[in-house]
Amino acid sequence: MKLSILIVALCLTTIECPQPLQDIKAGLNLLRHEPNSDSEAGTSFDYIKKVLLRFLSTLKRDKRTTAQTKKSQWRKWTDWSPCSVTCGKGRSIRWRHCKARCQNLETEMEEVACQLPECPKKLFGLIKLL
Missing domain, CATH: 2.20.100.10 (Thrombospondin type-1 (TSP1) repeat)
Known part of the structure; x- marks a missing residue:
């Protein structure tokens, strides 16, 4: 549950959420889902990790682009x-x-x-x- 709050907080603290909301919602739904087996738990975790990493890399890229545009x-x-x-x-x-x-x-x-x-x-x- 803490990870879902982190994802939502990251999205809300930016002016515009750069990651499509369906990915974030899918990640949150996977967090609420109780895995039936160890293999399913690994799959859910990997998907959430991938969504979160993609989201964070988009934020970093947006900040870099904005900083370069302002400075040059x-x-x-x-x-x-x-x-x-x-x-x-x-x-x-x-x-x-x-x-x-x-x-x-x-x-x-x-x-x-x-x-x-x-x-x-x-x-x-x-x-x-x-």
Whole structure:
């Protein structure tokens, strides 16, 4: 019963419960269930442990992401680069640099596809057709 209270307390102390409630409810129901055998007891305990560990790892990940978002300060994105090709399909990129309290990333890059007019076809591999 103490574990069920711990799970509910952890969920209620966060702004938004990141773990689906059906997992928590399933874990609480397993806590109330009296196992019929040793093997069933092991299965129930393993499931509860798995649900609780998944829940706690989600909380840790959410806190890390929030802390990194609050701490890092980024410069504005650069303009998009010209398309990487002169005809056909290519890519265009842009960058931004971290200016303060950088964690692991000091530079971020975004990439998009670009499409220029189709490249001229070559006749017999030698003469370009327009």
